[in-house]
Amino acid sequence: MRRVAKLSAACLATAALAVTATACGSTSSDNNSSSSSSSGGGKGVKIGLAYDVGGRGDRSFNDSAARGADKAEKEFGGSIKELTAKTSDTEADREQRLSDLADAGYNPIIAVGYAYAPSMTKVAAKYPKTSFGIVDSVVDAKNVDSITFTEEQGSYLAGVAAALKTKKDHVGFIGGVDVPLIKKFEAGYVQGVKDTNPKVKVDTQYLSHGSDTSGFASPDKGKEAAQGMLDNGADVVYSAAGSSGNGAIEAVSGAKGAWAIGVDSDQYNIPGLAKYKNSILTSMVKNVDVGVYDFIKSVHDTKPLTGTNTYSLAKNGVSLSTSGGFIDDIQAKLDAAKKKIVDGQIKVKTTP
Known part of the structure; x- marks a missing residue:
């Protein structure tokens, strides 16, 4: 059974992920702290998720991204590591969050939200063998899939x-x-x-x-x-x-x-x-979940999506429930x- 443990960044097991220190016990809904969570290991894809503020549990944007990652994990196996933005984040904080995931071997890494665009531009260049995805913005790099919507x-x-x-x-x-x-x-x-x-x-x-x-x-x-x-x-x-x-x-x-x-x-x-x-x-x-899943699947299939992939009304990327x-x-x-x-x-x- 899938188990997700909510930990703050200061409580992570690896030194690379211990850089952003906050109090242990923070949840993804804590607006004033960075948080992370991880799921079962094993072979498959090691998915890194850098959420926007609110994180998993926001009942909206971040949760949609989480559904895409959960589907991919269930289908392909592997693990998910989640880190969540703080409302007080600086550009350095976002860059560090993405670098921490890359240093820990997560691939692909998905940044959920336009605020990550400048930091992803820098980090993607430092880790050319890692596949990155960003939701709601465009980053022009050979190893980045820009997931956008109309x-x-x-x-x-x-x-x-x-x-x-x-x-x-x-x-x-x-x-x-x-x-x-x-x-x-x-x-x-x-x-x-x-x-x-x-x-x-x-x-x-x-x-x-x-x-x-x-x-x-x-x-x-x-x-x-x-x-x-x-x-x-x-x-x-x-x-x-x-x-x-x-x-x-x-x-x-x-x-x-x-x-x-x-x-x-x-x-x-x-x-x-x-x-x-x-x-x-x-x-x-x-349908952020669709874009996230498609990207993870492409990495799993060793044919990573890159460039700008737009999910339009015609493609059911957006719709009314x-x-x-x-x-x-x-x-x-x-x-x-x-x-x-x-x-x-x-x-x-x-x-x-």
């Missing part, structure tokens, strides 16, 4: 759903951090809303800015932002904010007739959000919008 296309469909379901002609968007990646979510969502019903008002709020990544791991901030939008008259709120979105979902669940739109994972089916699921209209699913049946009545209109995007009739913006 978030704006999936978010456009979320906007269509919001415009069709709002009773107040007023919806909201919460972004974790004010960065280009999350702007893609906002741009697609707002365009989808306005193309469907120009009269619908869209409130937008970001939880943190610039190098401050706390907006991806602050459910309290997400809850406060969503409550503010609800109080201001919005009745559908879409969050692209990592685990902060869990707080937004909680706030929406307390408002009669309001809907939350989840992100990255099908949040209706996440056990930790079960008590709020009847308020989750749909989720803009971003149908769990709960809450969008069944508008599915035909959503399918029509999807077809127009895939056929090129609708060009979805990547900036607001």
Whole structure:
């Protein structure tokens, strides 16, 4: 039976992995510490995962990446080593995290999140025989697979759903951090809303800015932002904010007739959000697990993927979940919008 032990970086068995010292016992959900976990050994692939803040257990972005690695481990055998970012990380911290995994012999190594791009550029050059993957950014190196998604296309469909379901002609968007990646979510969502019903008002709020990544791991901030939008008259709120979105979902669940739109994972089916699921209209699913699995499989098959591999709406890289049946009545209109995007009739913006 697979067993995962949660340890802090200071508690790792090897000297190479003991560099980033924090208190023993930290979990991947501890926003102020780096953490790691490992699974059973044996032959197969030694998978190194460097998570964004929130780590495994965020019920969203990181968990999707974890599912891809878990599937690969189950299929190919081997082991997984996980390290998790801190909200206070410096560039040196991220570089050290990737180097620690490479020094310990993990191959492939996957960095989950755009923040790792500069550090991966440096580390990939130092370890040319190691295969690296990065989610949500592009690193131009011969041994790197850049795993990207058309978030704006999936978010456009979320906007269509919001415009069709709002009773107040007023919806909201919460972004974790004010960065280009999350702007893609906002741009697609707002365009989808306005193309469907120009009269619908869209409130937008970001939880943190610039190098401050706390907006991806602050459910309290997400809850406060969503409550503010609800109080201001919005009745559908879409969050692209990592685990902060869990707080937004909680706030929406307390408002009669309001809907939350989840992100990255099908949040209706996440056990930790079960008590709020009847308020989750749909989720803009971003199949990070597919990209991560494909990359690990390519390394296992000794034909590592490199370059930029984009998972689009046409390739089911992004989609709207149908769990709960809450969008069944508008599915035909959503399918029509999807077809127009895939056929090129609708060009979805990547900036607001």
